[in-house]
Structure formats: C-alpha cells, structure tokens
Amino acid sequence: MYSLCRHPVPSLLEPLETDTLIGQSPKPSNNLPFFKNKNFIGRTKEIDELERKLFVKQECQKIAVVGLGGVGKTQVALQFAYSVLEKHPDVSVFWMHALSLETFEQACREVAGVLGILGAEDGKEDAKELVQRHLSKEIAGKWMLVVDNADSVEVVKGSDVEKGILDYLPKSELGFTVFTTREKKTAHALAGSSTVDVEKLKLAAASDLFKKTLMRKDLSYEEAIAGELLVELDFLPLAITQAAAYINVNPVSVNEYLGYLRGTESNLVYIMSEEMGDDTRDKYAANAMAKTWLVSFDQIVRQDADAADLLQYMSCIEWKAIPRSILPAIEPEARMTTAIGTLWSYSFITARNDSQTYDMHRLVHVAARVWIREKGLMMETQKRALEHLSKIFPSDEHTNREVWREYIPHVARIRDFKGGEHVAVRGELCLQVGRCLRVDGRIRDAVGWLEESRDLRAGLTEDNSDR
Numbered sequence: 404m405y406s407l408c409r410h411p412v413p414s415l416l417e418p419l420e421t422d423t424l425i426g427q428s429p430k431p432s433n434n435l436p437f438f439k440n441k442n443f444i445g446r447t448k449e450i451d452e453l454e455r456k457l458f459v460k461q462e463c464q465k466i467a468v469v470g471l472g473g474v475g476k477t478q479v480a481l482q483f484a485y486s487v488l489e490k491h492p493d494v495s496v497f498w499m500h501a502l503s504l505e506t507f508e509q510a511c512r513e514v515a516g517v518l519g520i521l522g523a524e525d526g527k528e529d530a531k532e533l534v535q536r537h538l539s540k541e542i543a544g545k546w547m548l549v550v551d552n553a554d555s556v557e558v559v560k561g562s563d564v565e566k567g568i569l570d571y572l573p574k575s576e577l578g579f580t581v582f583t584t585r586e587k588k589t590a591h592a593l594a595g596s597s598t599v600d601v602e603k604l605k606l607a608a609a610s611d612l613f614k615k616t617l618m619r620k621d622l623s624y625e626e627a628i629a630g631e632l633l634v635e636l637d638f639l640p641l642a643i644t645q646a647a648a649y650i651n652v653n654p655v656s657v658n659e660y661l662g663y664l665r666g667t668e669s670n671l672v673y674i675m676s677e678e679m680g681d682d683t684r685d686k687y688a689a690n691a692m693a694k695t696w697l698v699s700f701d702q703i704v705r706q707d708a709d710a711a712d713l714l715q716y717m718s719c720i721e722w723k724a725i726p727r728s729i730l731p732a733i734e735p736e737a738r739m740t741t742a743i744g745t746l747w748s749y750s751f752i753t754a755r756n757d758s759q760t761y762d763m764h765r766l767v768h769v770a771a772r773v774w775i776r777e778k779g780l781m782m783e784t785q786k787r788a789l790e791h792l793s794k795i796f797p798s799d800e801h802t803n804r805e806v807w808r809e810y811i812p813h814v815a816r817i818r819d820f821k822g823g824e825h826v827a828v829r830g831e832l833c834l835q836v837g838r839c840l841r842v843d844g845r846i847r848d849a850v851g852w853l854e855e856s857r858d859l860r861a862g863l864t865e866d867n868s869d870r
Contacts, residue, residue, distance in 0.1 A: 431492070431493060431494055431495035431496075431544060431545070431546075432495045432497075432517045432518060433484075433488060433495060433496040433497065433498075433517075434497055434498055434510075434513050434514055434517045435481070435484055435485070435496065435498050436498050436500075437481055439481070439482075439485050440478055440481060440482065441615075442612065442615045442616050442644075443478060443481075443482050444604070444608045444611045444612040444615065445604065445605070445608035445611075446475070446478075446479050446482065446601075449468070449479050449599050449601055450479065450482055450483050450486060452599050453466065453468070453479075453483050453581065453599055454483070454486070454490075456597065456599075457547075457579050457581075458487075458490075458491065462597065463594070463595075463597040464576075464578065464579050464580065465579070465580045465581075465582070465593065465594040465595070465597060466579075466580075466581055466582070466594050466597040466598065466599060467553075467581075467582040467583070467584055467589075467590035467591075467593050467594040467597065467598045467599070468480055468581060468582065468583045468584075468598075468599050468601060469583075469584050469585065469586070469587055469590040469598050469599070469600055469601065469750075470585065470600060470601035470602065470750055471585060471603075471639070471749070471750035471751070471764065471767075472585045472641075472695040472696050472698075472699055473639050473640065473641030473642060473692060473695045473696075474601050474602065474603055474639060474640060474641070474750070475601055475604075475640040475641070476583040476584075476585070476601050477551055477552070477583055478640065479583075479599075479601055480549050480551060480581055480583050481549075483581070484496050484498070484547070484549055484581075487547055491545070493544070493545055494545040494546060494547055495543075495544065495545065495546040495547070496546070496547050496549070497510075497514045497517075497546065497547070497548050497549070498510065498548075498549045498551065499511070499514075499548055499549065499550045499551065499568075500551055500552065501550045501551060501552050501553040501554075501558065501559070501568055501582075502552045502554070502555075502558070503555075503558055504558055504565070504567070504568065507531070507550075507558075507568050507571070508529075508530060508531055511530040511531045511533070511534045511571070512530040514530075514534050515530045515533055515534050515537075518534070518537060520533050520534065520537055531571040532571065534571075534573070535571050535572065535573045536573075537573075538573035538575060538578060539573040539574050539575050540575070541575070541577065543573075543575065543577070543578075544577060545577045545578070546575075546577065546578045546579075547578070547579045547580070547581065548572070548573075548578070548579070548580045548581070549580075549581045549583070550568065550572075550580060550581070550582045550583070551583045552583060552584070553568065553582045553583065553584045553589065553593060554584050554585050554586060554589065554698070554699070554702065555702060556586075556588075556589055556592070556702075556706065557705075559589060559592070559593065560592065569593075580594075582594060585699060585749060585750065586699075586702075586748050586749050587747070587748040587749075587750075588745075588748045603637060603638040603639050603640075604638045604639075604640060604643075605638070606630070606633065606638065609633045609636075609638045609640075609643055610626075610629060610630065610633060612640060612643050612644070613629060613632075613633060613643050613646070613647055614629075616643070616644050616647035616648070616651075617647045617650060617651065617657075618647075618651045619650065619651055622650070622656060622657065623656075624657070625657070625658075628657050628658050628661060629657055631661055632646065632657060632660065632661045632664070635661060635664040635665065635765075636664070636766070637764055637765055637766055639692075639764075639766065641692055641695065642692050642766060645674075645677070645691070645692055646660055646674075649674060649677065660674075668769065668772075671769055672693070672769060672772075672773055675691065675692045675693040675766065675769060675770065675773070676691050676692075676693045676694065676773065677691055678691045678694070692766060692770065693769070693770040693773050693774075696751075696767055696770045696771075696774075697770065697773070697774050697777075699749055699751075700714065700770075700771065700774045703745060703746075703749065706745065707741070707742060707745040709733050709738060709739075709741070709742035709745075710741075710742040710743075710745035710746050712731070712742075713730060713731070713733075713742050713743065713746060714746060714751065714771055715771070715775055715780065715784045716730065716731055716784070716787070716788050716791070717730075717746075717752075717763055717768070717771070718768060718771035718772045718775055718784070719784060719785055719788035719789075719816060719820075720788065720792075720813035720814075720816055721812045721813045721815070721816060722762070722763040722764070722765050722767075722768035723762045723763070723765075724755075724760055724762065724809070724812070725752075725760065725761045725762065725763065725813070726759065726760055726809050726810070727743075727759045727760070727761070728759075728795075728806070729792075729795065729809070729810055729813060730743075731791050743761070750764075751763060751764065751767050785820045785825065786825055789817055789820060789825055789828050789829060789832065790828055792810075792813070792814055792817070792832060793828050793831055793832040793835070795810075796810060796814065796832060796835045796836070797810070797839070798835075798838075799835075799838040799839045799841070799842045801842065803839070804839075804842075804843065807836075807839040807843075808843070811836060811839070811840070814832060814836055817829055817832060817833075818855075826859050827859075827860075829859050830855075830856050830859035830860040831856070833852045833853070833855045833856035833859060834852075834853065834856040836852045837849045837850075837851075837852035837853035837855075837856060838853075840852060841853075
C-alpha cells in the first residue's frame with residue numbers, strides 16, 4: 404500500500420527536485436471545495452455504479468459523469484468523492500475545476516499546496532506540470548481526481564497554439580479520474596465508453612429535495628401543489644433548489660411561484676435568470692437555470708452550426724413531440740443526423756422509441772428563446788420558422804391527416820409571433836390549418852384559424868391601400 408506520507412529522504416549530496424514535498428502528511432490528502440451536501444437526495448444507482456466500475460471491478464481508470472446542465476452531475480461527483488474518503492482511507496481525492504484552463508491551473512496550485520510541492524506557490528514553475536509529474540509517480544500513492552465541468556472541447560483538448568487539460572492529467576496505475584461533463588461526445592473523448600448517465604430525479608426524490616431545501620417555516624406545504632410545481636420544473640435538481648431558494652427569501656408561496664412558471668413568459672424568464680447563490684455548486688459556474696444552458700448554446704454555435712440552426716428553430720415550435728419531418732432539411736441525411744446528435748449529446752433533446760420524434764426539456768426550450776433574444780436574433784428566427792412551416796404544411800387532402808395532426812400543435816405557436824413582415828405568411832398558414840381542421844371535423848377550431856387568416860389578410864390589404 405502506498406500513501407502520501409511515505410517518501411524517500413533525498414541524500415544531502417543530491418539536489419532537491421522542484422516537486423519535492425515540503426512536509427510529511429500523516430495520511431492521504433484532499434482539497435474538496437465544498438462541504439458534504441446535507442440536502443443530497445438519492446442517486447444511489449449512479450454512486451454505486453462509480454464505486455463498482457472504479458474500485459470493485461476496476462474496469463477503468465477514467466470515467467465520465469454526463470448529463471444535462473443542472474441535472475446534478477457535480478453533486479453526484481461530490482457525494483462519491485466523500486464516499487471514497489470514507490470507504491478508501493488510503494486514497495487521496497483532489498478536485499479540479501475545468502471551466503477554463505485558468506480555473507484548472509488555480510486548482511493545480513491548490514493541490515500543489517496541499518501536497519507541499521515546492522515551486523508552485525511562487526509561480527516560478529507551472530503548477531499543472533508539477534502536479535502532473537508528482538501524481539504520475541508511484542510514490543504519490545493512490546489518488547482520485549475529480550475534473551468538474553469539463554464541458555468545453557477547446558479547453559479539454561487544447562488547440563494548435565495551447566495545450567488542453569488532457570495534456571496535464573497525471574498517469575498512474577494507482578490513480579483514477581472522474582470527469583463531469585454535459586456533453587456525450589466530450590464524455591466519450593474523455594473516458595471512452597466508461598460513462599455514468601445522470602438523469603432528472605424521480606418524483607419521490609424530487610419531492611424530498613424540495614422539502615429539505617425549503618427553509619421557511621411559515622409556509623403551508625401542500626403535497627398536491629408541490630407535485631405540480633415539480634412537474635413544471637421537470638424534476639431538475641438545479642431548478643428545484645433555485646425555486647426553493649427564491650421562495651425562502653421572497654414573500655411568495657409555493658402556489659404563487661407555480662403561478663409564475665405557468666404565467667407569462669416574461670415571469671418565467673425572470674425567475675429562470677435569477678442568480679440565487681448555492682455554496683454546493685462550482686464557484687465559477689452560473690447558478691441561474693437559464694444561464695447554465697446559455698454557455699452550452701454558445702458552445703454548440705462554435706461546434707456545429709447546423710445544430711445551432713435546429714436549436715433556434717425548435718425554440719419557435721412546441722417543445723414536445725417534435726417530428727423529424729417538421730425540421731428544416733439538412734443535406735446529406737447523415738449531416739442532419741449529426742446535427743440532431745449534437746443536441747442529443749447535450750441532453751437538450753431526447754428521442755422517443757420510434758427515433759423519429761423528439762422531446763425538448765421545457766425549461767431548455769424557454770432558455771433557448773432567452774438566448775436568441777439576447778443575440779438579437781428573435782425576429783429573424785421566427786420569420787425563418789414561419790416560412791418553413793408554411794412551406795411544409797400539408798394540404799387538406801384526407802391522406803395527410805396524420806401529418807397535419809402532428810404539425811398543428813407546433814404551428815399553433817405562430818400566434819405568439821409579432822411583426823408586420825410576417826403577416827402574409829401567417830395569414831396563408833392560418834388558412835391551411837383552418838382547412839385541415841375543417842376536414843378533421845373540428846369545426847370550432849377551424850373557424851378560429853380561418854377568422855384569424857381573414858383578419859390578417861384584411862389588415863395586410865389595408866396597409867397596402869394606405870401606401
């Protein structure tokens with residue numbers, strides 16, 4: 404067994420290495436940046452899987468914890484880190500922030516300080532290389548690195564002009580590395596097929612988390628109302644803890660917060676963008692729900708322009724039951740599949756059993772519109788979506804019934820679109836929908852769409868006559 408306190412004493416006739424330890428540590432070390440999360444709920448399956456793959460069966464030395472931003476990857480890794488300290492007292496555990504090469508370097512300086520490595524504290528030598536060199540030696544003993552938020556391919560892999568985090572990771576038969584990342588392709592690059600997927604919570608666990616994080620004692624807690632709230636939050640841990648934090652510090656009830664979620668989009672956008680603070684999350688990461696995903700949206704723009712275009716389009720239609728056939732075509736077909744795969748890789752969409760129908764997380768759907776609005780692309784995105792829907796919407800022939808039934812919920816979102824330049828296309832699309840609904844026997848709905856088409860076209864005629 405090796406431990407950090409067993410280092411050979413250098414001869415007085417030999418020069419000290421720059422990464423020689425200053426002092427002797429009586430036991431393995433750690434630099435965990437957070438206290439153990441007392442509100443942690445569930446995730447037994449994921450933590451057991453990490454334990455089994457790394458320590459029981461020893462199937463791999465690198466493993467990636469992957470899932471949607473805000474789903475709780477960091478919390479799973481943190482809980483596992485503490486369990487390793489308890490179950491394997493001969494293993495040192497070190498936490499590395501990987502949002503950027505700068506945050507990683509800062510983490511390496513902290514680890515070098517914990518280990519007492521000379522040369523890192525004054526910046527004379529590269530802390531990343533010092534830590535890498537030391538932990539790659541057998542004398543360093545057993546260790547586990549947690550590389551948190553390894554989301555950026557550029558930061559992880561580096562470039563032609565700058566090394567990436569992977570270039571600085573130590574290699575030792577006595578060491579393990581656990582990555583957290585929100586993107587499946589990056590997870591594969593980091594750890595191959597050795598991954599642990601973190602999904603949203605089940606109802607019981609989500610309810611327990613909400614109860615534990617809701618601190619106000621003056622609130623009357625109704626299980627039914629809380630259950631409805633959790634459904635609106637899609638059982639995402641970050642959304643749940645942020646909702647509880649908002650309620651804790653503002654004079655609102657659970658029911659009133661639920662009203663914000665179900666009310667105007669401006670209310671929903673506001674509470675999703677509110678930074679509430681969380682001392683169990685990476686200090687370098689955003690806490691607000693919407694801002695958590697905006698970083699990923701920008702990464703997709705740099706990584707896959709086709710996927711970014713699809714994401715913008717999807718933000719204009721319904722978030723669930725999205726047929727592949729309603730998406731703007733990308734040629735060749737394999738390129739289309741790659742673009743969809745990128746959105747799936749970030750867990751922004753999930754595929755149904757038929758693999759031709761997709762669902763988007765509702766809150767991600769809202770965050771995508773926040774992102775588009777912030778980029779000043781809302782009007783242009785809506786215009787392109789409207790033109791595409793008008794082009795592909797089927798005729799009212801009876802053989803097209805299944806298609807128009809799939810498309811109508813998505814077309815219904817055009818009623819939220821604003822802007823005079825869209826009027827002609829909106830009017831034509833309303834007419835198409837109305838005709839199909841009439842054939843379908845939904846007369847009342849058909850009348851509403853046909854009247855809207857008439858009003859839009861009448862307004863357009865008046866505008867033209869004024870000119």
